[in-house]
Amino acid sequence: MVTEQMLSEMQLEPEVPELDLSWLNLDTEWGVQSAPGRKGLTLQQINDTIYGEIPAMAADHTARPRGAAAASQSPRMGYVIGEATETFSDSAALLYDEAVSRQWSSATDIPWDTLDELPEDIERAMAQLCTSLTEVEFIAGDVPGKWLPRIAADHYESGLFLMSQVMDEARHTDVFRKRALANGGGLLLQGGGGGLRQILEAEDFTQMSSMLHILGEGFVQSLFRLGELIAxxxxxxxxxxxxxxxxxxxxAFGVTHLKYTLENDPDKAEEVHWTLDMFENTLVDPDQANPGLAGALVYLLGDGDVDEGWRLFWHVRRKQVLEYLHRLDVAGLSGRQETGRLHPALAAAIEEN
Ligand SMILES: [Fe+2]
Ligand SMILES: [Fe+2]
Incomplete structure (x- = not known):
């Protein structure tokens, strides 16, 4: 039976714990202000404060935001890469700000209604190119995604940039898939995948970035810039x-990362050269390359005329190689052509054309 006393005990107010107000009295930097500029309040602007000081070595492997006070009970999160030279780029914040402001929609920003019926061979070639690109872009998203959980919170600018890259590559994956499926074609032959696997399996961030950002995406960027020839x-x-x-x-992230790394750790140059030796070889080796990609590209460039397609293919390849060498120069890794280290097939592309 419930007695009166039991009822009154049940109605007692729960004991209120003492409010922890230790955060009112911390020794972090206070009074910091940033005003929006022409492009709004960007990461670069908040980095103009003391919170923008980037440690060369992030000793903290917890999720502590850079500049916040440490909490003794915080667990390590698996951010195993502490050295800024491993992952950082002076341009990461700027490139992230730019990425956020330049997002576009494959659903509404492409004038899909201009896709008229094409001759079947041309539609097939475009479907093949888009099949290959869908596959390549998917891995281009996987790779930065794989590295994200290793990068220290102190170097969050690189982390945020890589997150924006994952979003960009998601959009590239879907836009090429949409193009393959939107105009009466379909998906054709998948690629060999060996080169993509090589990037995915890199055990060092700078090596990965040299293959993905500088060589792989560099070649893709040079090609897309000549998209008028294919479209x-x-x-x-x-x-x-x-x-x-x-x-x-x-x-740009890859180039500025490599520049930062080589300026701070010049011994890494040989390691990057070695990685590029390997990856240049993969890119030009017909056994490892994507059999559909080159064929479709030649076909589209020549609009069905294979001789003209090859002529334009070498024009594209020459531009790809010249721009690749220029990027390496900017990053401080010069001399691949002069020392005969550039793969002969790539050297030939700029010598004979
Ligand atoms: Fe992409
Ligand atoms: Fe990309």
Whole structure:
């Protein structure tokens, strides 16, 4: 039976714990202000404060935001890469700000209604190119995604940039898939995948970035910039133009990361050269390359005329190689051509054309 006393005990107010107000009295930097500029309040502007100081070595492996006070009970989160030279780029914040402001929609920003019926061979070639690109872009998203959980919170600018790249590559994956399926074609032959696997399996961030951002995406960017040569309508032109804009940021991150790394750790140069030796070879080796990609590209470039297609293919390849060498120069890794280290097939592309 419930007695009166039991009832009154049940109605007692729960004991209120003492409010922890230790956060009112911390020794972090206070009084910091940032005003929006022409482009709004960007990461770069908040980085103009003391919170923008980037430690060369992030000793903290917890999720503590850079500049916040440490909490002794916080667990380590698996951010195993502490050295800034491993993952950082001075341009990461700027490139992230730019990525956020230049997002576009494959659903509504492409004039899909300009896709007129094409001759079947041309539609097949475009479907093949888009099949290959869908596969490549998917891995281009997987790779930064794989590295994200290793990068210290102190180097969050690189983390945020890579997150924006994952979003960009998601859009590239879907836009090429949409193009393959939107105009009476379909998906054709998948690629060999060996080169993609090589990037995915890199055990060092700078090696990965040299393959993905500088060489792989660099070649893709040079190609997309020449998209007018491949496109048959406004929709395709817009796809290549918008994707090239995104690729520029990915390539720029790779170049500025390599520059930062080599300035701070010049011994890494040989390691990067070695990685590029391997990956250049993969890119030009017909056994490892994507059998559909080159064929479709030649076919589209020549608009069905294979001789003209090859002529334009070498024009594209020459531009790809020249721009690749220029990027390496900017990053401080010069001399591949002069020392005969550039793969002979790539060297030939700029010598004979
Ligand atoms: Fe992409
Ligand atoms: Fe990309």
């Amino acid at each position: 048959h309508n406004e929709a395709e032109k817009r796809i290549f133009r918008l994707a090239a804009q995104d690729e520029s940021r990915h390539v």
